Amino acid sequence: MKKFIFILFGVMCLAQWIVPGKMIYDSERILEEGTVYKFKTAPIDPSDPFRGKYITLNFEQNFITFTDSLEWSTGQEIFVTFTGDSAGYAVPERAFHEQPQSKTYLRTNVEYVNYYGDNYKVQFRLPFDRLYLEESKASEAEKVYWQAQQDSAQATYALVSIGDGQAVLKDVIINDKPIHDIINELNKDPE
Template identity: 30%
Template sequence: MKSRKILLGLFISVAIIQATVPIYMAWHWENILRTGQRFLWQTAPIDPYDAFKGRYVELRFKETSGPVSDSAGLPVGQTVYAIVAENAEGKAYIKEVSAQKPETGTYIKVKAYTDSQNKAHVVLPFSRYYLPEELAPAAESAYREHGGKNGVAAIRIKDGYGVVEQLYIGERPLREFLRQVPPES
């Protein structure tokens, strides 16, 4: 009888842990979207497909490098911190990259490598914007035609993590832009 109670207690504990992990993961990203600091980042996207998650716009960002702030350089293959700021036009850029977590300011945990001029080139952790299957072909076409020079992604950043909030073509959100562009014949 005692072993049944132990097994039941163990089963309930495992079930609670299994339910808690996905709930926490969903809450973590939604919390960033709701409370993270908002940045606009210049993009140059393409539209591939993920068999498990569906259609998405693959984002490539124009501002992905910055000076290294540490005199000792960056550790190869380890997570470093890209300090994010806004330029005069209100667009995000990488102010500097450091191996040390900053005490203040907005930063993103990234992988980076340095070049011969001690400039860090980073791989931003937010590179996909998912959208409904039926919007994907029109989004790909619109972004190729109109978004190359004036495409912007609104990114929410908090505690080293970033989430794509919205894509814009010019001043309009992608979905609004798609509603106003006449379909191709």
Template identity: 40%
Template sequence: MNKMKIIVPAFIIMVLLQWYFPLKAVWQSEHILATGNEYKFRTMPVDPKDPFRGKYVTLNYEATTVPIDEADAWQTISEAYGIIQLDTEGYARFVALQKTQPASSIDYMKVKIDNIKAGEDPKAIVALPFKRFYVEESKAKAVEDLYRKHQRDPNSVTYALVAVKGGEGQLKDLQVNGTSILEHVQVE
């Protein structure tokens, strides 16, 4: 009888914890998407298929090179905070890296440092945390073809629409000339 008094509450706690952590992660992602500041990151073409995760478009970004002060000071750093600003065309760029979390009054995103280029103008090559745009299986081929077509067209602009809040970024949409690529697929 005493064992049941311990087992039942322990079981209930275990079940609640199993639901708590996934729901917390979903809530955080949705909160960033709903309340984060939106930025447009220009993309570059690449598109593999992953049979274990479904169809997606892999995204490469133009804004991955960030100026740094001294290359030697960054050689052992693997993660940093990229300070985001808009360029003259309204696209997001990282203008600086910081080793510590910046003040909350500016927009920044936690990024991984892929490479450090030393020289006269030292630079860090960073990787953004959102590299894949997942697509419903039935639309995957059409999205893939349309994305490639617009990447080759010099008159088209493709970019990822990203919500940023508190150093975290969530991919909202893949846009072609200011419209969701999913809307383009339905039209064409």
């Protein structure tokens, strides 16, 4: 019995390291090998009971339009590839039911399918809409972000690394400056 407990204990300890370890490994690999896209983005300031404060990003390019329904339905798995527009921001290029040949695709789920005119708008979830921040900075970051959103001359986007179906949010940039730097500057010399 004791031997069995030891084996189970060993397996448990391994699993408790391997599962989070795999999460780290996957994220690091995507950051290193993935393709980086700029996603135009508006934040709010909710918080998570376990993981603390974060700002939520609202993306514009989270749908793709088809002339045929192609049997897309809510909750279904969808594989999306992206390309850049003339300003260098990411736009969805193609969507697949199966895993595509290309390495830089995103694996996600359909949020809803909307039919209008002769088109089907398939909206999907972009699973990188949270930027975790230090507790004291989250609401400040939100303010900075909202100011940037109201001013159409300012460019606000998220840097996202995509590879092998997964995505990792690298940073949020406002006028070519990371949001962390802007907050740090604000903290140094408050207006």
